[in-house]
Amino acid sequence: MRAFLTIVVALFGFVLVRLLVNFLPLGAHRGMIAVVVALAAAIAVGLYAWKVLVVIEGLFTHVVVGAFATGAIGFAAGFFGPLIFKPGANQGPLLGIFITGPLGFVVGGIGGFFVWLWKKRRGPTGGRPA
Numbered sequence: 283m284r285a286f287l288t289i290v291v292a293l294f295g296f297v298l299v300r301l302l303v304n305f306l307p308l309g310a311h312r313g314m315i316a317v318v319v320a321l322a323a324a325i326a327v328g329l330y331a332w333k334v335l336v337v338i339e340g341l342f343t344h345v346v347v348g349a350f351a352t353g354a355i356g357f358a359a360g361f362f363g364p365l366i367f368k369p370g371a372n373q374g375p376l377l378g379i380f381i382t383g384p385l386g387f388v389v390g391g392i393g394g395f396f397v398w399l400w401k402k403r404r405g406p407t408g409g410r411p412a
Contacts, residue, residue, distance in 0.1 A: 284335045290351050292328030294358070299323040341398050348394025349387045356386020 300320035308315050360382030364374025 284332070287335055287347060287351055288328050288331045290355065291331040292324045294354065295327035296320045296324035297358070341395065344394040344398035344401075345391045346394070348397065349391035352390025352393060353383055353387030356389075357383030 297320075300316050303316035303319050304312065306312070357378045360378025361375045362378070364371050364377055368374055
């Protein structure tokens, strides 16, 4: 779960920085500069997330982390997907706001609960002999 969350955080860091750098007046090479800066930010954010997410324990933490991670993925897919695949649809982003984001949040919370149950059943040694 730690690797999954690190990848999700790094990807969102990349997308966010890429979008923000596009607003800067950087001239003709704006796209290339944005990608390089966004990649460096994604690596830094990913390394930080990897260090922070060393221990994820407890029911509440599993449910909240699962809900927010999956909800963010659902929101991004529903919000940006219609913008990419059907740019003329003026109500496309509403899919992410009202359907895929909240649905991903609920499904992620339920998934986090089941991951916690699975870890709890495996025991403190992770299913390996002590």
